[in-house]
Structures are given as structure tokens and as C-alpha cells.
Amino acid sequence: xxxxxxxxxxCVCNFYLSAQSPVGVWKNLDDEDGKEKSHIEIYEQNGKLRxxxxxxxxxxxxxxxxxCKGEKKGKDLVGMDILWDLKNSGKVWEGGQILDPKNGKEYxxxxxxxxxxxxxxxxxxxISMFGRTQVWYKVK
Numbered sequence: 001x002x003x004x005x006x007x008x009x010x011c012v013c014n015f016y017l018s019a020q021s022p023v024g025v026w027k028n029l030d031d032e033d034g035k036e037k038s039h040i041e042i043y044e045q046n047g048k049l050r051x052x053x054x055x056x057x058x059x060x061x062x063x064x065x066x067x068c069k070g071e072k073k074g075k076d077l078v079g080m081d082i083l084w085d086l087k088n089s090g091k092v093w094e095g096g097q098i099l100d101p102k103n104g105k106e107y108x109x110x111x112x113x114x115x116x117x118x119x120x121x122x123x124x125x126x127i128s129m130f131g132r133t134q135v136w137y138k139v140k
Contacts, residue, residue: 020113022049022093026136027057028121035059039139040082049093049111051083067104077101083109083121098123107131 022042030037039055056063056078065072065080072080086096086109094110100123107123108131114120117138124131 020091020116022111022113022119025054025139026051026119027139028134028136030059031132031134033059038077040136042083047087049083049086049088049096050081052079052081053077054079062101065099065101065104067102068099069104072099073104086111 021044023044025039025041027039028037029035036057037060038053038057040051041054042049042051044050060077063077065075065077068075080099080101082099082101084096086093089095092110092112096109097106098109098121099106107125108128109121109123110128111119111121114135119136119138120133121136122128122131122133
């Protein structure tokens, strides 16, 4: 009986963790200076995750994407998608891109939960080993 109870508990916990979704509003902290920069809304579109800046916080030093190329060049960050095309592959969303508005560069991206109220957002070139990670916090 104890085995069945433990197995049931394991299944429920596993379902809960795999069912977690990053859809919602997140506060990002700059991985270089540790200051809160913006609120980003992660949303689902056509089965993939996207993220757009919905609010800049007082420590934000970049308000327009002047370093960007193409259609994003010189545009306000508020309302801009900076994260796109992430696909769920279990506990990680990957295969998408993220924009660094400071330098205008786009990087491969993956995100995963670190607990229930934090996301690890990793931008990288080529393989994940060559990149950097920010921690984003759920906005309540």
C-alpha cells in the first residue's frame, strides 16, 4: 500500500512540475549589475512562447533599441518582443531567440524554472555552454 501511495504522490508531483508554464509577467534583473530593469510578459502564440517588454523600471538605462538592426532599430522597448519561438521540451523551453537591447544582438535562448517563482533565462551562441544566464522573478 505504501508503494502505491508513494507512486501516486510521485506521479502527481511529476505532473505538476511538467505542467508548470512560464506564461505570465516576470521581472528581470540584469546579470551584470543586479538591478531590476523591466517587466516582461511571456505569452503563448501558435504553441510557442514569446516575451515582450511591458514596463521599464527606474534602473533601466536603455529605453530604445538603438543598437538593433532592421525593423526594431530605434524602436521603444515597451511593447517590443525580445523573446520568441521557444518550444516546450519537458521542463525546458528552448529553440527560440532572445534579444539583448543593449547591443542589439540576438542569441539562442532556453528557459527553465528554478523553483516556482524564478526562471533561469539563458542566452547563448551555438551551444548553451557559451552564454550567460539571467534570473527572472514572477511578478505578483
